[in-house]
Amino acid sequence: MRRSLLLRIAAALVAIRLIAGPAIGLASGQADTGPIAVVVHPDVPVDNLTLAELRRILLGDREFWPSGVRVTLLIRAPVARERDAALKQVCQMTEAQFRQHWIGKVFRAETPSGPKIVYSAEMAVEQVNRIPGAIAFVDAALAAKGLKVVKIDGRSPGQAGYALRSPGAK
Amino acid sequence: MMSESPGMDLPESRRPWRFARGLRTAAVCCLALLPSPAVAAGQSPQEPQQAAAATHDQHDQAEAAQYPNLRIAGFGDVNFSATSKPEGPRGFTLGQFVLHMTSALSPRVTFFGEISLTARGDAGTGSPAATGFNTEVERMIVRFDRNDQLKVSFGRYHTPINWWNTHFHHGHWLQTTIARPEMTQFGGRFIPVHFVGGLVEGSVPAGGMNLNYQAGIGNGRAAVISRGGDAGDSNGNRAVLANVFARPDRPYGLQVGGSVYADTVTLANSREFAERIVAAHAVWQKEEPEFITEFAAVRHRETGGSSATWSRAFYAQVAYRLPWQERLWKPYYRFEHVGIDEADAVFQTVQPLDMSTFGIRYDLSQFAAAKGEYRTWTRGNGVERNHGAFFQVCFTF
Numbered sequence: 001m002r003r004s005l006l007l008r009i010a011a012a013l014v015a016i017r018l019i020a021g022p023a024i025g026l027a028s029g030q031a032d033t034g035p036i037a038v039v040v041h042p043d044v045p046v047d048n049l050t051l052a053e054l055r056r057i058l059l060g061d062r063e064f065w066p067s068g069v070r071v072t073l074l075i076r077a078p079v080a081r082e083r084d085a086a087l088k089q090v091c092q093m094t095e096a097q098f099r100q101h102w103i104g105k106v107f108r109a110e111t112p113s114g115p116k117i118v119y120s121a122e123m124a125v126e127q128v129n130r131i132p133g134a135i136a137f138v139d140a141a142l143a144a145k146g147l148k149v150v151k152i153d154g155r156s157p158g159q160a161g162y163a164l165r166s167p168g169a170k
Numbered sequence: 171m172m173s174e175s176p177g178m179d180l181p182e183s184r185r186p187w188r189f190a191r192g193l194r195t196a197a198v199c200c201l202a203l204l205p206s207p208a209v210a211a212g213q214s215p216q217e218p219q220q221a222a223a224a225t226h227d228q229h230d231q232a233e234a235a236q237y238p239n240l241r242i243a244g245f246g247d248v249n250f251s252a253t254s255k256p257e258g259p260r261g262f263t264l265g266q267f268v269l270h271m272t273s274a275l276s277p278r279v280t281f282f283g284e285i286s287l288t289a290r291g292d293a294g295t296g297s298p299a300a301t302g303f304n305t306e307v308e309r310m311i312v313r314f315d316r317n318d319q320l321k322v323s324f325g326r327y328h329t330p331i332n333w334w335n336t337h338f339h340h341g342h343w344l345q346t347t348i349a350r351p352e353m354t355q356f357g358g359r360f361i362p363v364h365f366v367g368g369l370v371e372g373s374v375p376a377g378g379m380n381l382n383y384q385a386g387i388g389n390g391r392a393a394v395i396s397r398g399g400d401a402g403d404s405n406g407n408r409a410v411l412a413n414v415f416a417r418p419d420r421p422y423g424l425q426v427g428g429s430v431y432a433d434t435v436t437l438a439n440s441r442e443f444a445e446r447i448v449a450a451h452a453v454w455q456k457e458e459p460e461f462i463t464e465f466a467a468v469r470h471r472e473t474g475g476s477s478a479t480w481s482r483a484f485y486a487q488v489a490y491r492l493p494w495q496e497r498l499w500k501p502y503y504r505f506e507h508v509g510i511d512e513a514d515a516v517f518q519t520v521q522p523l524d525m526s527t528f529g530i531r532y533d534l535s536q537f538a539a540a541k542g543e544y545r546t547w548t549r550g551n552g553v554e555r556n557h558g559a560f561f562q563v564c565f566t567f
Binding site for chain 2: 050055064068107
């Protein structure tokens with residue numbers, strides 16, 4: 001009887017995971033294999049960035065959009081896969097190197113502040129729509145919901161050759 | 171070699187054009203600095219009328235409530251040294267305690283400040299008794315950012331003619347090694363480490379070359395040549411400098427550049443020298459490997475004199491972040507040379523140097539590191555070689 005009870009609990013957990021898992025994952029922006037989209041505030045007059053331009057923005061070497069509005073870089077806190085993808089695939093840096101780069105950047109008086117940290121995909125979406133000049137990295141599935149998505153090297157998220165893949169994706 | 175303008179070495183009284191040139195430069199800087207009303211409000215001059223749309227206004231008002239803001243960070247280090255012949259401090263020493271302040275005064279105007287506290291060797295002596303630490307305003311800069319291509323600032327800088335001087339400043343945690351190269355030591359005399367004046371700088375993509383420029387005018391060296399002219403210039407001639415460097419998209423991680431600096435140095439004994447400095451650097455900033463090399467040549471010619479002296483210095487540093495053990499270990503080697511022309515009256519107290527440094531850095535955390543070094547050096551022909559072991563724990567907070 002005990003064995004039967006355990007089997008039922010296990011089956012229930014599997015069922016819950018199968019039914020609710022993907023939905024829960026998407027709702028919290030944690031789909032772990034989809035491409036990462038680069039999104040900007042709707043007023044940013046840019047539709048496409050090269051990977052090198054995106055890198056210069058991420059490293060604070062480019063501080064202004066062509067319209068003259070200051071770039072506000074929004075980036076997820078460490079461990080988030082959006083941050084991981086940006087650091088590894090765009091900056092080719094480890095977390096420690098990225099932190100040291102920005103500490104040095106501010107210390108050299110090259111920029112008044114480092115990137116703004118956002119703690120969830122939802123917060124990134126809310127902030128990028130609110131702050132003029134903002135740019136953020138979000139799950140491509142979230143980006144479909146009315147955000148301005150910037151192409152990277154002429155390619156949209158999901159297209160073959162798109163630069164920003166989830167770190168675990170093949 | 172830099173080209174020389176005729177009249178550069180003439181006595182001060184015969185150089186009225188230099189005053190006019192200074193005025194013109196100052197006027198250009200001020201005109202560039204003057205913001206349009208839109209810019210002062212945090213908007214771009216190029217932005218169309220819809221930039222004043224409600225969303226922006228609301229955001230600007232919310233942002234305006236945040237100014238001025240203030241962020242404080244700092245660096246510190248503790249050192250230990252043992253040398254075969256006494257040279258410099260021995261045993262445990264407190265390194266500089268450095269406070270760095272950043273304050274955004276508006277979306278386009280920012281203040282940067284850096285203050286250091288340095289332990290004094292003569293603490294408690296004299297009357298009144300010397301304090302235990304010297305407090306120094308290392309940098310104090312107010313900057314207006316028009317866009318990426320034009321930023322204008324005024325204040326006290328680390329002279330931007332040397333890569334190390336402007337990349338690591340007083341943050342020992344930022345640099346791989348324990349000490350700065352001798353040619354750019356704080357308190358050293360080979361290059362002017364500090365510069366008080368104004369600076370125009372910016373960057374342009376230039377087809378992926380990412381060219382950066384800096385041009386400045388300000389007070390040169392003080393009568394004590396290791397110091398900048400904080401309380402005014404020591405003569406009527408301002409120092410001028412230009413620095414250009416490229417950070418190309420490919421290969422990513424490379425930076426190469428060069429700079430020139432011109433000034434008239436008036437020593438405490440009233441002797442006056444024209445000083446010209448040319449410098450170049452090449453840096454590979456990735457850590458697998460890291461490579462840094464710099465060269466600087468300093469030319470001095472006494473006013474009214476016919477002969478000039480050249481003194482030269484360079485260093486080359488290589489390091490490699492080991493892939494094992496969570497990439498916490500980073501061994502390094504540096505060779506440096508300082509060659510002083512014996513006839514150079516300005517550098518009479520500057521010692522020549524040939525030094526090799528072998529060391530390893532271990533990152534204790536993402537914000538603290540320990541470094542150990544062995545150095546061997548000699549200060550000129552016939553001078554006995556010295557050796558030393560050095561250790562440092564450094565951090566940022």
